[in-house]
Amino acid sequence: MQDYLEGLNPAQREAVINTEGPALVIAGAGSGKTRVLTMRIAHLLSKNVAPFRILSLTFTNKAAREMKNRIAAIVGERTANYLWMGTFHSIFMRILRIEAKKLGYPSSFTIYDTQDSKNLIKSIVKKMKLDSKIYKPGEVYSRISSAKNSLVVPKAYANDKERMELDRFSRKPRIHEIYSRYVSECYKNGVMDFDDLLLNTNILFRSHPDVLQKYKKQFDYILVDEYQDTNLSQYLIVKKLGEQHKNVCVVGDDAQSIYSFRGAKIENILNFRNDYNGYRLFKLEQNYRSTQNIVNAANSIIHKNSNQIKKTVFSEKPEGNRIKVFNAYSDMEEGLIVAKDIFETRMREQASFSDFALLYRLNVQSRIMEDALRKKNLPYKIYGGTSFYQRKEVKDMLAYFRLVVNPNDEEALKRIINYPVRGIGKTTMEKVESFANSVNQPIWSVLINPAITNIGLNAGTLKKLRTFSDMIQQFMQMVNSLPAYDAAVEIANGSGMRRLFQTDTSIEGQGRMENAEELLNGIQEFTESKKEEGEDNSLADFLEGVSLLTDQDTDKEEDKNKITLMTVHAAKGLEFKYVYIVGVEEGMFPSSMAIESTKGLEEERRLFYVALTRAEEQVTISFAKSRLKYGELSFAKPSRFVGEIDQKYLELTGDNILPASGRKKSSQRLNSFQSRNIQAGETQRPAFNYKKTKRTDEPKVSFNYSGSSSSNIKEGMEVLHERFGKGKVINVSGELPNTKATVFFENAGQKQLLLKFAKLKILN
DNA sequence: CTCCTATAGCTTTTT
């Protein structure tokens, strides 16, 4: 228990053991930030602080999970489980469910994801007879989101000169009305969007001092990771909860603040000193991750930003290689160069695929890289883009679950009322909706209201609606009486979803089927493990956990040894031996959206800093002179960021990298090729026929565990589970097809699994 | 009401 303090450097140790009073930990990239946070919590626990008195907030589920695992390894799983540790969104969702009634919400409120919110906005815009070309759902959504994150409720919005001015200026003066309707719709439907989870927490704390009192009394110690990424809403929650015990420890790095677009305020960390009197400052400046070259190069560029807390990040690792810079003629060539380099590096250094990461600014860039990697037969995994939970078939299934848990969830209802097709079309829904509006009731209550017979629908249509609502009511009873998995299977069958997938024999249809099954498998695992732990395992409970999950959270065992493809944003907090940053061109990185303002540009620079500092050994930067955008060829020049890195840390590679004239003096190099190319963003028709590479529709993640059928699994065998990893079979029981195996997993502990669902792979 | 085809519009970044 004591040895956890060993191996910490003096600065880290100070940050760990000084647990009383406010603390600001400025943690440079790779300086062991997570380690300090974990140890600090372990230290608190060793001083007999009860785990449920510690609140620890992160931004991603992944970060929370990792930290919890590390702590569990020190203090044991039982203790760790009592910690209040999770993302802002999940922790405050938990609190909001407990206190929902006080805000007039059902505690079974469901969550709208971004798409649901946009759909709702779209229908409001339509109802208000506004032009959806002007009031684009995405833009309106971000205005509303920004307001919510600044705690500006609809009423305040109308009085907010600046916001109203901006809306008038962008010719969208009625956004505040849309906002107001949006909020009342959500309230009426018993749903919250992502921002509501934080906003409503603030409202709860403000309107119910007793509730606030309860929680601020409970949380003796509060820890916040990535503090530079908090928005006003999050900032205020932390401040309120911390005002009693004042043991607020925030950890962050202003140089890595990259989320201003979703309301993050870098000022929160810059102003910590003003908010928390008598705070202590701890600076972690030694980078344990990267070579000196990488750290120095990253420093040389981040110092170009004006607004930052002074610190000197340094490395004592070997000097290392210079940053390689590749130049390609086209995006396709860029992909091939990178793929080739990965292949060669891996051979030369005897590295594994998981040591490599390919980072880009935009998700769309992944495609071209995928093509190249596939051509070279290199295995990869992609994070981001359309995640598992955003796939249509998965969302459809989840919509059924949502509707059953909360029948007023209108986006869920609209999504599936005619899916699979049951003859309830647009006209019918318009009638039903307008009636619902006229009596100011949710659609669902209209459906089950006898008055529906008088709204001008014919008998056939009424019967279809009736059949649908009967079905949903039946599902509702199941959800109350059955565990999640059984209810989910009933719903999949009863709704006709399963039949729909089964009868579709096309490649895509099979993919949908596999995804739907994968979802059911997930529910099966959830149901079993909750049962074991003696916790609730209804479908509602499953839905609660899943609504805030993202792609990042589903780490598959089979994906372990693969090249990682992700956006730079998604890579924050991660590290890889070899990092490739691709598409480093003007207009791309920095993004053309950001180059107008200093603020935007500085954030892009920080983002670039994040990209560089992901690497342990080698950074490779590449850019292409031309690339396909919207199916059209466009030209770009290299990013200014390449020029901003001190030249002595760069190694310009490849024959085509520079015009002959620029070869002599290194200082002239970049200037000459920066000015030489055609303006960024200019597009023109290709003069030649660009060969189209048809993308074979290979699923990004494959779910088949080929070869070993689970039926011959015996006691004592080593097996591999896609989520739990490696484990040993302790016991096999039950008759086919319901054979159960008890497996002890190295990382996940003992689990009981139904062999027909758990895709176990036999290892030896 | 459903299915099919043409076309507009599009790209930050994520909980």
Add this chain to the structure above:
DNA sequence: GCTATAGGAG
């Protein structure tokens, strides 16, 4: 290049 929507035929 891709996807979401609108419009038209059955």
